[in-house]
Amino acid sequence: MTTVAPRTPAAAPSLHRLFAVFLRLGATAFGGPAMIAYIRDVTVEREQWLSQAAFQEGLALCQTIPGATAMQVAAYVGLRVRGMRGALASYLGFALPAFLLMLMLSALYRPAHSLPAVTAAFSGLQAIIVALIANATITFGRHTLASWRYAGVTLMAAVLFWLAVHPIIILLLAALLGLTLDIGKSGQPPAPPSPLPATTRPLLGLLFTAAAALGLLALFRADLAQLALLMAKIDLVAFGGGFASLPLLFQQIVQVRGWLDGPTFLDGIALGQLTPGPIVITATFVGYLSQGLIGAVVATVAIFFPSLVLVIGTAPHFARLHSSPLFTRAVDGILCSFVGLLCTVTVHFAMQVSWKWPHLLLALLAFIALRRKVDILWVVLVGGTAAVLLL
Numbered sequence: 001m002t003t004v005a006p007r008t009p010a011a012a013p014s015l016h017r018l019f020a021v022f023l024r025l026g027a028t029a030f031g032g033p034a035m036i037a038y039i040r041d042v043t044v045e046r047e048q049w050l051s052q053a054a055f056q057e058g059l060a061l062c063q064t065i066p067g068a069t070a071m072q073v074a075a076y077v078g079l080r081v082r083g084m085r086g087a088l089a090s091y092l093g094f095a096l097p098a099f100l101l102m103l104m105l106s107a108l109y110r111p112a113h114s115l116p117a118v119t120a121a122f123s124g125l126q127a128i129i130v131a132l133i134a135n136a137t138i139t140f141g142r143h144t145l146a147s148w149r150y151a152g153v154t155l156m157a158a159v160l161f162w163l164a165v166h167p168i169i170i171l172l173l174a175a176l177l178g179l180t181l182d183i184g185k186s187g188q189p190p191a192p193p194s195p196l197p198a199t200t201r202p203l204l205g206l207l208f209t210a211a212a213a214l215g216l217l218a219l220f221r222a223d224l225a226q227l228a229l230l231m232a233k234i235d236l237v238a239f240g241g242g243f244a245s246l247p248l249l250f251q252q253i254v255q256v257r258g259w260l261d262g263p264t265f266l267d268g269i270a271l272g273q274l275t276p277g278p279i280v281i282t283a284t285f286v287g288y289l290s291q292g293l294i295g296a297v298v299a300t301v302a303i304f305f306p307s308l309v310l311v312i313g314t315a316p317h318f319a320r321l322h323s324s325p326l327f328t329r330a331v332d333g334i335l336c337s338f339v340g341l342l343c344t345v346t347v348h349f350a351m352q353v354s355w356k357w358p359h360l361l362l363a364l365l366a367f368i369a370l371r372r373k374v375d376i377l378w379v380v381l382v383g384g385t386a387a388v389l390l391l
Contacts, residue, residue, distance in 0.1 A: 022093035067307030098277020124387020157340025178333025
């Protein structure tokens with residue numbers, strides 16, 4: 001793994017500060033997995049809440065469990081710096097902008113989705129999102145790849161992700177290559193981060209609350225209970241991030257239950273790509289169009305809840321492995337596979353854009369601005385406004 005100078009993490013932030021930082025990150029969390037690079041920049045470099053070793057350990061954990069990876073990384077940061085309440089604060093802060101925006105777009109979908117100004121803004125944002133993901137790929141790759149062996153594992157992972165090989169197989173292969181090739185610079189692992197706080201009791205309380213809420217739904221609104229269970233099950237099998245859940249969502253929502261037709265569901269995916277946050281925020285769209293406001297809330301909570309529980313429940317045990325050199329090598333391979341995933345996502349998103357000269361111009365200017373460290377919020381806001389004028 002890339003070596004960094006030791007640094008003492010800053011004092012733990014207040015819950016209010018933690019929520020505010022992730023609320024801002026969530027408001028600009030375009031590009032799915034690409035946002036993880038920006039979370040690292042803020043929490044490791046700028047705020048210095050975590051060491052590089054602690055962050056990479058958390059990313060490796062979130063890569064190996066199902067769920068929306070960027071959301072889980074946000075929860076992990078909060079868990080490490082402020083325990084269970086910190087995990088909830090960062091998780092809610094990161095998810096709230098995506099939920100509110102998707103809720104608004106869902107309400108406006110039928111009357112406004114074909115308006116020229118709206119169409120132009122979304123079209124331009126597609127190009128800007130490609131620039132954002134490309135920049136994140138370069139940023140994260142620079143911190144992760146240190147030799148041709150790293151690059152080889154990354155290339156292997158990118159090809160397999162492109163071929164739609166199951167993410168678990170890719171992660172296992174990457175970890176195995178990390179073990180056999182010893183792609184790290186040293187056989188000695190970095191100094192382990194401080195132990196995570198105990199989470200057993202608060203986690204049991206969270207699970208009890210969720211079970212009680214589901215029981216009440218089943219008693220008074222069986223349709224909403226069915227929606228919640230479906231979304232939770234989909235999140236539990238979404239290995240490889242939110243994109244892995246889309247085929248199952250389509251099958252269950254459109255083909256099996258018929259809650260939405262195919263074109264409408266695909267419009268929801270498009271909105272999920274063009275709004276901040278994970279792509280599974282499409283669940284908000286599905287819930288709103290099928291069950292109204294309460295359906296949007298239930299679907300959103302249900303599809304994010306298992307991811308949060310998995311991070312809180314597994315992180316303390318995962319951290320104990322950090323002192324093992326073999327584990328460190330496997331983590332090296334897993335982190336390389338994440339760079340490969342970013343490469344694949346960049347190409348996939350680029351293929352969705354109807355490229356014309358305004359799109360190329362917007363993407364180029366956005367990329368230059370991001371490389372020059374312009375705040376991503378301004379890149380998105382200015383870019384969206386320019387898209388309306390140009391397109």
